[in-house]
Amino acid sequence: SQNTEINLSKLGGTVLLEADYQRTQVNMELAKLPENRWRPFQQADILQGITNQAHWLRFTATNPTDQAIHWVIRGETSFLDYLEIYYRNDSGTFQHETYSDWHDFQQRQINYRTLSAGLSTPAHTKTEVILKAYFIGNDTMNLRFSLYTSDDFNRLSQRENLLYGLFYGAMLLLVLLSLMAAAILRQIKALFYAAFLISSILCWLMVNGLGFQYLWPHSPEWHNQGFHIAYLIFGFTALQFGRSFLFLSQTLPKVNRLFIAIQLLYSLILIAYLFGYLENVILYISHSALATTALLMPVVGFIAWRKRISYAVWFMAAWLIYSTGLILTLMSTTIANLNWGNSPLDWLQMATLLESIFLMVAVSSWIIELNSEHKKAITLAHQDPLTELGNRRLLQSRYTDYYNNLNDRSLPLFMLVIDLDSFKEINDNYGHDGGDVVLKELGCLIKQNCGAEDVAIRFGGEEFAILVALNSIEEAWELAERIRLQFANNPTYYCNQQIKHTLSCGIAEVLSKDVQLNVNEIMRCADSALYKAKQAGRNQTHLCESPVGKS
Numbered sequence: 126s127q128n129t130e131i132n133l134s135k136l137g138g139t140v141l142l143e144a145d146y147q148r149t150q151v152n153m154e155l156a157k158l159p160e161n162r163w164r165p166f167q168q169a170d171i172l173q174g175i176t177n178q179a180h181w182l183r184f185t186a187t188n189p190t191d192q193a194i195h196w197v198i199r200g201e202t203s204f205l206d207y208l209e210i211y212y213r214n215d216s217g218t219f220q221h222e223t224y225s226d227w228h229d230f231q232q233r234q235i236n237y238r239t240l241s242a243g244l245s246t247p248a249h250t251k252t253e254v255i256l257k258a259y260f261i262g263n264d265t266m267n268l269r270f271s272l273y274t275s276d277d278f279n280r281l282s283q284r285e286n287l288l289y290g291l292f293y294g295a296m297l298l299l300v301l302l303s304l305m306a307a308a309i310l311r312q313i314k315a316l317f318y319a320a321f322l323i324s325s326i327l328c329w330l331m332v333n334g335l336g337f338q339y340l341w342p343h344s345p346e347w348h349n350q351g352f353h354i355a356y357l358i359f360g361f362t363a364l365q366f367g368r369s370f371l372f373l374s375q376t377l378p379k380v381n382r383l384f385i386a387i388q389l390l391y392s393l394i395l396i397a398y399l400f401g402y403l404e405n406v407i408l409y410i411s412h413s414a415l416a417t418t419a420l421l422m423p424v425v426g427f428i429a430w431r432k433r434i435s436y437a438v439w440f441m442a443a444w445l446i447y448s449t450g451l452i453l454t455l456m457s458t459t460i461a462n463l464n465w466g467n468s469p470l471d472w473l474q475m476a477t478l479l480e481s482i483f484l485m486v487a488v489s490s491w492i493i494e495l496n497s498e499h500k501k502a503i504t505l506a507h508q509d510p511l512t513e514l515g516n517r518r519l520l521q522s523r524y525t526d527y528y529n530n531l532n533d534r535s536l537p538l539f540m541l542v543i544d545l546d547s548f549k550e551i552n553d554n555y556g557h558d559g560g561d562v563v564l565k566e567l568g569c570l571i572k573q574n575c576g577a578e579d580v581a582i583r584f585g586g587e588e589f590a591i592l593v594a595l596n597s598i599e600e601a602w603e604l605a606e607r608i609r610l611q612f613a614n615n616p617t618y619y620c621n622q623q624i625k626h627t628l629s630c631g632i633a634e635v636l637s638k639d640v641q642l643n644v645n646e647i648m649r650c651a652d653s654a655l656y657k658a659k660q661a662g663r664n665q666t667h668l669c670e671s672p673v674g675k676s
């Protein structure tokens with residue numbers, strides 16, 4: 126039969142190989158190849174599904190020009206056990222070269238991530254080429270070969286390297302960020318996210334052959350079999366991150382148990398495989414691990430989001446992107462007529478980056494939530510719930526700050542202790558609720574009279590305090606009197622009744638160049654002044670004459 130002819134002068138960009146085709150047993154030799162079995166290679170032949178046969182492609186490249194043409198046959202996938210090439214110029218004898226995934230990377234004729242071959246056709250001659258592509262065992266066979274001029278091929282591989290560089294650079298940046306988050310926040314979730322990213326990177330290094338090209342060129346065994354391990358680790362870390370990130374043990378305990386069971390299964394499979402078992406089925410198992418992950422994660426993300434974990438929406442979106450990409454890829458490798466070749470795999474790789482970024486957004490929004498909850502907890506721990514003034518704890522921590530940072534230019538610090546007069550009577554006359562309203566009114570009044578730097582607190586009961594930095598004791602006195610008079614002159618209205626009230630105040634200078642009371646002494650000193658005010662008939666302000674510990 127007539128060979129399919131390819132005019133090399135018409136090469137440009139990527140040209141899909143056209144050829145004659147036949148399929149035989151793996152051990153068939155060229156000399157015994159039946160001549161009558163050749164037929165035109167069709168689009169539907171590109172994806173052969175899972176097979177262990179030898180696939181033969183034959184064509185003749187013609188060079189009608191006055192110069193030799195250097196050209197390249199490029200295989201599309203990075204996994205192909207053997208690619209044998211028979212070629213001869215004009216009617217010479219066939220030369221034979223064998224390229225294999227099972228050889229060191231260095232033994233390749235072209236330093237490129239997939240099995241490819243460079244040929245040269247002198248001016249006005251033909252090169253007859255016969256390719257034999259096969260796996261030793263069962264595997265998914267993709268017969269998409271393309272032809273390039275050497276220059277086009279170099280441009281292609283440079284462009285690829287740039288894109289892959291961007292991908293791995295971005296992924297490593299995410300790993301770095303998540304490791305930093307894990308170290309700073311001391312949160313294991315961020316560490317699980319980093320582990321997931323690393324396993325994802327490992328999978329892609331396997332799939333696009335760059336790991337073999339650059340990282341483990343002397344380990345063809347690992348290049349060929351490692352991706353089963355990488356896929357299982359990917360499944361394991363994805364489940365681990367999902368469990369931890371979505372608090373599954375609390376939010377969805379049954380799903381959590383399911384995830385643990387699957388993780389356990391993956392671990393057992395991994396161990397069995399490392400000990401040499403399951404070799405015939407590992408291909409199916411490792412791909413199922415990917416599919417299981419892609420199916421489970423978006424669903425669980427959705428359920429968690431419905432359970433009011435707000436950042437789960439990013440988690441769900443991330444996995445939807447990945448799952449869509451994976452489903453399209455699996456479809457394209459199994460349904461011959463879709464004929465998208467390897468391009469869905471490239472899309473899936475981009476989807477992986479997008480997924481990882483979305484997961485980073487999920488992690489970030491969880492960190493933001495964590496931070497605001499933390500702040501809320503700190504505020505609540507330092508707040509009096511009734512008046513929303515500070516509490517004793519706030520006073521102590523702020524006073525300790527003042528105490529530790531006292532310097533020559535600091536203003537003297539005064540403590541005002543304010544106590545409602547005869548509050549028991551107010552409670553008796555207007556009820557506990559009426560008393561509460563009065564307490565809130567006094568809280569508001571104190572707030573209005575304090576600046577942002579002042580510390581206003583309620584001790585509980587009907588006792589309040591203000592810690593305030595002022596120029597002199599006179600200013601502190603003025604502040605106390607202003608509050609006292611405003612409180613006395615503005616009765617509280619409660620259930621159409623007027624509640625008249627007064628307060629007493631004790632003032633002490635607690636921290637200055639001359640006076641340095643510790644946190645326990647400040648109360649005692651101001652209290653003694655307050656006691657005097659009460660003794661003297663209430664509704665008045667008194668100074669502490671001799672502060673404890675005055676130097």
Ligand SMILES: Nc1nc2c(ncn2[C@@H]2O[C@H](COP(=O)(O)OP(=O)(O)OP(=O)(O)O)[C@@H](O)[C@H]2O)c(=O)[nH]1
Nearest residue numbers: 544545546547548549550552557560561585586587
């Ligand atoms: N409504 C209300 N009452 C409270 C609260 N905490 C404490 N009390 C009441 O406040 C009253 C304090 O009474 P006392 O310690 O005898 O003091 P007082 O009646 O104000 O008398 P003097 O301080 O001597 O003027 C008690 O009746 C407590 O039950 C509160 O949060 N809300």
